[in-house]
Amino acid sequence: MSEPRTPEQWIEQFRKEIADHHVMVYAKGEKHAAVCGFSHRVMEILDRAGTDYAVRNVLTDPVLLDTLCDFTNWPTTPQIFIGGEFVGGCDILSEMEESGELGKLLAKG
């Protein structure tokens, strides 16, 4: 078990993760083991897009989840970052897949 992190430490961690991973997902559950339908759908979309992505499970620590929602000013999960930018949740990612915008954004990486 790692030491519990403070909100400040989590924010530092988020900044590092979204800089290190072209596609970073904060989800309920682990990669390919989502425990929420929306998180599952997001992973399916990214798998279909053939992109690599990292997942952090937000259910491991309540401080993590609260801090993430404050950090992004977004009340729900999953939350997706592409190229260091917050792109939104499952609904927006679905729309981006349908419009072809997701493929374009991923190709920029």
Add this chain to the structure above:
Amino acid sequence: MRTGMVDTEAVRRRIEAALPGARVEVGTFRGDDHFRAIVEAPQFRGKSPVEQHRMVYAALEDLLGDAVHALALKTRAPVADHERTSP
């Protein structure tokens, strides 16, 4: 109805109050606390999808997570008549 529960009408009224002139459709799926909403609002013009969703979330702030366990959301700005393409 237990305290803290809201129905689709209450969710719709909240969104319409926050975004006057909006066209709002609200339904549920997988139980009473999973909502889906389609919101078309003139206030969304020039806003990104993230900003549009934040505006709807702000209208429901105190309900989210509790009475509204999940919200599948589609947002769009109305298409002005002169922007419409012929069929």
